Amino acid sequence: MAVIPAASAADLAPRYTKAPPVMVEVWNWTGFYIGGNAGYSWGRSNSDVSYFNTATGLPIVPPAGSITSAAFDMDGGIAGGQAGYNWQTGSWVWGVEADIQWSGEKGRANYLCSAAVGGPCTPGLTAPPLSVVGTSLALDQSLEWFGTARLRGGFLVSPRVLLYATGGLAYGSLKTSGTLSGVTANLTPVSVFGSSSETRLGWTVGAGVEGKITQNWSAKLEYLYMDLGRYDSLTLSLAPVVPIGARVSSHFTDHILRAGINYQFGGPVIAKY
Structure with a gap:
C-alpha cells in the first residue's frame, strides 16, 4: 500500500494579508459657517457746529474764542456674531461674510459760541458780564450697533492656516445727544x-488670519477699518426764549480689532491611500 506523507508547514505557500488603506484627513475650507466674536474698537468722531439766528435764519459768524470743531475718541468694547460661506480652490479660499455687532463706543465734546460786546452769540445782551461765556453746547455721541457685509479672499500658508483680506459695506446706528445752554436778555x-439716532451706510476694509482647530472648528483674529461718512447729526434751538440755534455735522470712522470662533457645517473629508 502506498503511503502519502503529510505536508509539513514548511511545504505550504506563505499567505499575505493586504494592509488596510491609510486614512488621511484633508483640511477642507468649503462650506457654510457661523460663529461669534468679541473685541475692542477705537472710534473717532470729527464733529463741527454751526450757529444760526432762529429769527432770521441767517448763519452766525462766531467771534474769536469760539469752539466750533472737535475731533474726539469714541472707544469701547464690541461683541457679536457672523455667518458666511467659503469656496476653496487649491491653496486659495474665497468667500462672503456678514456680521452684526453690539457696541459700547462713546465719546464727548464741548463747543462754544463765545460772548462778545454786541456779539451774535448772546442775542439781546449788548454788554454781557464776565460771568457769561456765551452759548455753549455739550455733545455726547455713541455707536449703538453696527454690521458689515463683505467679500473675503485669502491664501492658505498651510492646509490649516488662512491669511485673508476683506472689504465691503458697513452700516451702523449713531446716537447724538446734546445740551445747548445760554442766557436771556435779563441774564436768566x-x-x-x-x-x-441715525442708521448710516458706509464701507469697510481689513485683513485677518484664521486657523483650523478641527475640521469643523476654527479661530480667527481680524482687523477692520470702518467709515460711516459725514452726516447732519443734531439740531438744537433755544428759540423762542433766545433766538439762537446750533447744527452739528459729524464724520465717524473706526478701527476694529476682534477675535472670533467659527463652526463649519459638514463632516471631515477623508482620503484613502
Whole structure:
C-alpha cells in the first residue's frame, strides 16, 4: 500500500494579508459657517457746529474764542456674531461674510459760541458780564450697533492656516445727544436737551488670519477699518426764549480689532491611500 506523507508547514505557500488603506484627513475650507466674536474698537468722531439766528435764519459768524470743531475718541468694547460661506480652490479660499455687532463706543465734546460786546452769540445782551461765556453746547455721541457685509479672499500658508483680506459695506446706528445752554436778555440761564439716532451706510476694509482647530472648528483674529461718512447729526434751538440755534455735522470712522470662533457645517473629508 502506498503511503502519502503529510505536508509539513514548511511545504505550504506563505499567505499575505493586504494592509488596510491609510486614512488621511484633508483640511477642507468649503462650506457654510457661523460663529461669534468679541473685541475692542477705537472710534473717532470729527464733529463741527454751526450757529444760526432762529429769527432770521441767517448763519452766525462766531467771534474769536469760539469752539466750533472737535475731533474726539469714541472707544469701547464690541461683541457679536457672523455667518458666511467659503469656496476653496487649491491653496486659495474665497468667500462672503456678514456680521452684526453690539457696541459700547462713546465719546464727548464741548463747543462754544463765545460772548462778545454786541456779539451774535448772546442775542439781546449788548454788554454781557464776565460771568457769561456765551452759548455753549455739550455733545455726547455713541455707536449703538453696527454690521458689515463683505467679500473675503485669502491664501492658505498651510492646509490649516488662512491669511485673508476683506472689504465691503458697513452700516451702523449713531446716537447724538446734546445740551445747548445760554442766557436771556435779563441774564436768566436757559438750556435745551435733544437727541437723535441715525442708521448710516458706509464701507469697510481689513485683513485677518484664521486657523483650523478641527475640521469643523476654527479661530480667527481680524482687523477692520470702518467709515460711516459725514452726516447732519443734531439740531438744537433755544428759540423762542433766545433766538439762537446750533447744527452739528459729524464724520465717524473706526478701527476694529476682534477675535472670533467659527463652526463649519459638514463632516471631515477623508482620503484613502
